Amino acid sequence: MKYETIDELMDKAYQAEGKTFGELDNTGRIKKIKSKGTLGHIIEESFFGYSVNSIAEPDFVELGVELKVTPIKKNKNGTLSSKERLVLNIIDYMKEFELTFETSSFYTKANKMLIMLYQYEKEQSLGDYRILKVFLNEFSEEDLAVIQRDWEIIVTKIKNGEAHLISEADTMYLSACTKGANKDSVRKQPFSPLKAKQRAFALKASYMTGIIRKQLTPDHLESLSTHQELKEKTLEQILQERFKPHYGKRIDQLCREVGIPYNSRNKSMVPHIMTKLLGVKKNNLSDIEEFAKANITFKTVSLEPNGSLREHMSFKNIDFKTFLHEDWEESELYELFAGQKFLFLVFRYTEEHQPKVKRIPYFEGIKLWNMPQKTIEEELYGLWNEIGDVLRYGVKLTIIGSKTYNNLPGPKFNNLCHVRPKAKDSKDKVKLPDGQYITKQCYWLDKQYVLSILDK
Structure with missing residues (x-):
């Protein structure tokens, strides 16, 4: 018809x-x-x-x-x-x-x-x-x-x-x-x-x-940019322009400027500050239309005074229930990096780390990044494949003193990504496919790889 x-x-x-x-x-x-x-x-x-x-x-x-x-x-x-x-x-x-x-x-x-x-x-x-x-x-x-x-x-x-x-x-x-x-x-x-x-x-x-x-739904997302801006500039260029006047400012100073109480324990504080600096009314970066539509999520990076990182970068916990039933290109790990962009919000400390001493960092810059396909198909696939092999043969848990170690691919695996615990405490555990229980495990990017991203 x-x-x-x-x-x-x-x-x-x-x-x-x-x-x-x-x-x-x-x-x-x-x-x-x-x-x-x-x-x-x-x-x-x-x-x-x-x-x-x-x-x-x-x-x-x-x-x-x-x-x-x-x-x-x-x-x-x-x-x-x-x-x-x-x-x-x-x-x-x-x-x-x-x-x-x-x-x-x-x-x-x-x-x-x-x-x-x-x-x-x-x-x-x-x-x-x-x-x-x-x-x-x-x-x-x-x-x-x-x-x-x-x-x-x-x-x-x-x-x-x-x-x-x-x-x-x-x-x-x-x-x-x-x-x-x-x-x-x-x-x-x-x-x-x-x-x-x-x-x-x-x-x-x-x-x-x-x-x-x-x-x-009636709750529309809030747009960051105009048609003319998006026609002339990339989103990263627009973000750089909005953020650049605030580079070099300490985070507590930024809080005062945008009218937000400084609280280092408040995880929503940083994205709240950033949305205010971008000039939007929403409280979260995920509520910005361009971020939501492009599947952009943010990660905070805190550099030491010499430009190094003290810790690797964590992502999401591994779902061991589904891992062995997923094909690579439909897997949780593949989707995490193949279909998503990350906005790195880079901060730097000026004082050296001391145990139990609070430090307040300065806002240094941003980096909009996605993992290259070649890296996804080589190193990232290598991690996924190794995890699968270990799970199929059964995870080996070794107790030494008060700590339990496993043979999942760790920080020395491929200089890009690895698996390590991320849990509330040692009792925060999940069940493995072989019936054993293990402290919740997370995907991590190696800190040297994160630094190489920022260098580029």
Whole structure:
């Protein structure tokens, strides 16, 4: 069926709101499918009445509108977020570099999207999933400026013969995610004899969460920058400009300037200060629209007077329940670094460390960073693989005096990343796959590797 106008198409689409896939299905397909990936096919065939296809053009060609059916989930704190990235089209490395952004396969496909949101429930049958919201998405000028720069970053890597080094964390909103049956799904690239993983353009889950919250909840995120700023500068340049006047100031001085009580034990103090320095009303960096959409999280780095670090950098605790059941590219560790950017907030002490003596650091600078794909596929994969081997054979726990040691990969493993405890105390333990209990373990980046990031 053809739709003459976008209004006519949307009038039809709105009729799906509040209905389940079982109610929308008139072909009986819902009883046969086992994957949520084919839920979109029910909407295409049963509801809109056109055949499933994989053409490069938008689904409703005459209107230039692409149809996307995508899940959302309710978080433990009651907020809603996108369950996954929104995958668009496979990237043809041999052709994409010849196009402009306006003629690119991404923009042609996704300039206008009819998005249908349904709520994912783990224990619910596919036929009971319900369409919550239908809307026509057209990118704002601010978002489009960022997305165009993302596309240019991806295409520049193709032109440089580095399609095999593309990483999702290279970009802010638009990513190039791996798309294939397995790691052997590769394609030719034009300027290198090396084959690159098959990838597709996708809107990051974090970006989709920002879109979803604007549609479904009244608490909008606060934007940091204007369209003109995002067109002329990168986000890191904008951040540097906002923060630079405050470099060299002690953190208690910054507290006084922004009207926040200084309390070294208050973990929310630093992000609260930073949002005030950026000139936004929100109290957390994660509430800034550009940070939320680009999946940027912050990490505080405290340098010693000589520029060294006393400690390695911790991330999240290992989930031993799921570790051995995850494939590498769907693993918790891969997602932690492949799909996320980090804003390092760098502070420096002027006094040498002394036990039990409080020191107040100075704000020295920032660094926006993501782990290179080559590092992810080599050293980070090596850590994940080693952890898996140790867990499969059984962790060896050795008690020496009052301390318990294990054979998980430690600080000397590969000079990049390792595993070590991060717990409230020695009684704060988790169960291993072999039934033993171990003090909670965490992923850490080696302090020398962190320093090398800051040096660059």
